[in-house]
Amino acid sequence: MKRAVAGRVVLAVILWVLAIAILAPFWMMFIGSVKDAREAAIPSMALPSAWHFDNFRVVFQRGGIARALYNSLFTTGISVILTVIVSAAAALYLARVGTRLTKLIYNSFSIGLIAPLSLIPTIKLMQFLHINNTFTSVILLLCALNIPLSVFLCTGFVKTIPRELDEASALDGCTSFALLRKVILPLMLPVVMTAAIIVFMGVWNSFMIPLYFLNNSSKWTLPLTVYNFFGQYSRDWNLVFADLVITSLPVLLFYFVAQRYIISGMTAGAVKG
């Protein structure tokens, strides 16, 4: 038994050494963001000799952060809400109605789980619909890309809700939409939150879609403005680090608070999908 305990202590030490390999880049980013340009250019894990919190003010002014933050919040917020609502509604139908058509629709969603989107034809489609280079196109596309996984998660969950509830509410004169809103959605809350977390992470961090679909800098989301900022200030690592801190802080805080839910949410897609 003593040997087993000693073994576990050694294992814990090894794991914490590996954890340093994960934490070191984060540490470098945080301390680098409050150094001056000369100090930030030298690779070091040491604390700054003088703290330059004004780096954040500079980045906010020159990096167009306020605008980008608004753009990110707007696209992410609408995409999450829209994806989750249409997926939950679709799941109710797909879980309850077992016709050949519903099976075909359900199976067609699995292509979207695996395959990459067809970029150039999608852009041409957006141009054809006169919504290219608008938030609308990015939101609709991000929804389309996230709906398959959300539908799979939600459908699996609706199947565990007894049908009798639907029938009882039908006798009460509920329409499909009232059934969804009053009975099914409240019960689905756990899986809806899981889907929302997955969509939020994917959309907030998305880089490729806004890069292709938003070429007007006033519409750029945070990841794109950071990339652009790096292009202009690649010598001022202190400012670049400050910009990275601003971009990742909302997600890291969210992760710090709701770590348990985020890990189980993000892996639920894999485990159940």
Add this chain to the structure above:
Amino acid sequence: MSSQRHPARLYNPLLVAPGFLLYLVFFLVPVVIGFYFAFTNWNMYLNDITFTGLANFKRMFADRISALAIKNTFIFALVTTVGKNVIGLALALALNQAIRSRNALRAVFFAPSVLSYIVIGLLFSSILHPDGLLNASLRAAGLGSLTRSWLATRGLVMYTISFVEIWQWAGFHMAIYLAGLQSIPREYGEAVLIDGAGPIRKFFSLTLPLIISTFNVNLVLSLIGGFKVFELVFILTNGGPGTASEVINTQIYRAFGNGEWGYGTAMNLVLFAFITLLALTILNVLRRREVEL
């Protein structure tokens, strides 16, 4: 009357319509249109689109750069799949032990997967710079002979980018493996220990067969992710040095920028074919093995 026999009355098809239409119009339709445009000379300079058969595909495999991009995409998918799964599974096995700080460790290892590629990419372009943190640490440890221009050496660059991808996602795969491991009843392990099996035999004859479906999920997810690589390459090297780290998705981006839409769509179709064929093959082969077990 039971509503089960009249599902249409209780469940309005308008429930499924918005979600499916969004997916149909903005994902499936462009994919299907792409199947056609991949066989045309569609580009920004011509008004007429002509069917050109396999011309785009012949060009793709004859062209040195796009052939290299295809090869690099395979290298990246393979290296990252092995790395993410070996490290992810090892971490999960370690954290499945009764270690007091395991929740904190799990949170640390998972943390990089909540961040955007732009954050990871720029952090590592600083770390991997010839005068960056990695080389400085190697020198400080007396391993100066190991220092490299990690992102500027032709034979090395794809492996360096793969390393960054593994660094970011190993913890994500660890979490999936951990969920699989925790679903194994504890008594199983105890029975094997009484039988006198060592830890390695225990892993191969007990643990691995029991988490084979988790293993399949991780394998498919990491392969798909590997083939779709774009952001890390775009941010870390933009295909360089020269064209040494071009991948399929960066080539599509360039074809789009050059107005070679048919050619770019053909490359997109090749990517689509690789991913779909691989995922379906693996899922089928492995699912058959799952049943046998």
